[in-house]
Amino acid sequence: MPSPSLNLTSLKIKPLAERQHDLKVDCIHKLEKEASPLMVEVLKPVAHCLMQAKETGRARILMMGAHVLRSGVQRYLIDLMERGYLDCLAFNGAGIIHDYEFARIGATTESVARYIQTGEFGFWQETAELNDIVNAAYRKDPEVGLGQAVGRAILDSDYPHKDISLFAAAARLGIPATVHVCIGQDIIHQHPNFDGAATGALSYTDFLKYAACVRRLEGGVVMNFGSAVMAPEVYLKALSMARNLAHQEHEEVRRFTTLVCDLHDLPSNFKAEAPKSSSGYYYRPWKTMLVRTVADGGDSHYVKGVHAETVPALWQAIQILEHKTGQTR
Incomplete structure (x- = not known):
């Protein structure tokens, strides 16, 4: 006998107007925030590499956890996209949620501690749309990809804050704004209108789009802001695919x-892999992005800091x- 699955028909779903939002649109910074001079100096080598990659048409990839969107740096990232310093963005599944809610209602984020007590966490009608x-995108054209489907929908909408949407930009x-979903991790997966086949197909399309960008990574830059699992793991597989093809083409x-920009305390010699006996060995951005995949010709940088600063x-x-x-700009 098959194991029983949960019946979703009786779930109670509320409008976003009844949610208390932890973040509102006034947290989005204008392009005037003073950055730490020391941090700016540390990041100059990466900025130089981005400029070179832009000139030569090589990949300029930014991968991120959803907390980047909650840090209010959207205008900085959109400006870098418009000026050609970013030509691929990669998100986890929560990325579309915060981006969409900011664009639609000018607010996002709820108190997990509060709403999980009553089973209300994540059950918001508009977000589940x-x-x-x-x-709809899956039925019409699964090759469009998840990020592009959401981006087009926001861009074509009358949402009051779509100007700060990374996906619309x-x-x-x-x-490419790719979304790499782990089914069951995001609040929209709780809803009766969630279709795992549709989400999986569009997210896989995004993975192939991302891998195509990694194929252009020779001479380029790949950055990870705050993603401990999605970014290093998706990057690792895409890089293996890119190198497989490159080897066959004598490239x-x-x-x-x-x-990598995050809050972990890494040692000054972070370009050496941590021993298996230490917890640092299991921090994937370190061993994958800062050591193993650049060991034969690349260069790596780590900056500790919150996203609102880095x-x-x-x-x-x-x-x-x-x-x-x-x-000039």
Whole structure:
């Protein structure tokens, strides 16, 4: 006998108007935040590599956890996209949720501690309409990808804050914004209108789009802001695919730059792998992005700091180098 599955028909779903939001649109920074001079200086080598990659048409990839969107740095990232310093963004499944809620109602994030007590956590009607967007895109053209489907929907909407949507900006600019979903991790998966086949198909399309960007990584840059599992694991598989194809074509994907920005205390010699006896060995961004995949020709950088500081610092480092080299916005 098959194991029973949960019946979703009796779930109680409420409108977003009844939720207490932890973040509102006024947390989004303008392009005037003063970054730490020390952090700017540390990030200048990465900024230089981004400038070179832009000039040569190599990949400029930014991977991120959803907390990046909650840190209010959207305008910095959109500006970098518009100026050609980012040509691929990769998110976990929660990325579309915060981006969509900010665009639609100018607020996002709920208290897990509060709403899990009553079983209300994640059961918000408007947020679950993301499932309708994904399902419709799957029926029409599964090759569109999850990120592009959401981005187009926001871009074509009358949402009052769509100007700060990373997905809408990516759709407008024709930049891949890929979403790498783990089914069961995101609140929209709790809802009766969630279709695992549709989400899986569109997310797989996004993985192939991301892998195509990694195929152009020789001479490029790949960055990870705050993703401990999704970013290093998706990057690792895509890089193996890229190197497999490159080897057959007598090419290489080895000389590129990686950057990890997070809150972990890594040692000064982070370019050496941590021993298996330490907890650091199991921190994937370290061993995967800072050591193993750049061991034969690449270079890696680690910066400790919150996203509200590291993203503006990278943006400012590019500004300074542009000014020195006489480049214009």
